[in-house]
Amino acid sequence: MEISNRMYSKTELGLLYFPEATSKATARRHLMDWVKRCIPLWNELKKLGYQVGCQYFSPRQVAVIFEYLGEPDEC
Numbered sequence: 001m002e003i004s005n006r007m008y009s010k011t012e013l014g015l016l017y018f019p020e021a022t023s024k025a026t027a028r029r030h031l032m033d034w035v036k037r038c039i040p041l042w043n044e045l046k047k048l049g050y051q052v053g054c055q056y057f058s059p060r061q062v063a064v065i066f067e068y069l070g071e072p073d074e075c
Contacts, residue, residue: 003066010031013057
């Protein structure tokens with residue numbers, strides 16, 4: 001699967017990482033749990049302007065997520 005580096009909603013990206021999730025909310029929650037547990041990733045996202053409550057990741061933030069977590073098809 002070819003993943004493009006573009007803006008993604010938390011839900012959309014969560015579903016790419018967790019396609020077997022029982023709901024969209026579960027996929028989003030799992031993704032954010034992963035992100036917050038990876039302290040260097042969490043800190044980098046905040047440096048790039050991420051704030052709690054944001055519903056979307058910018059293309060640069062997505063690239064950083066892919067750098068730390070790998071692209072979804074690699075999980």
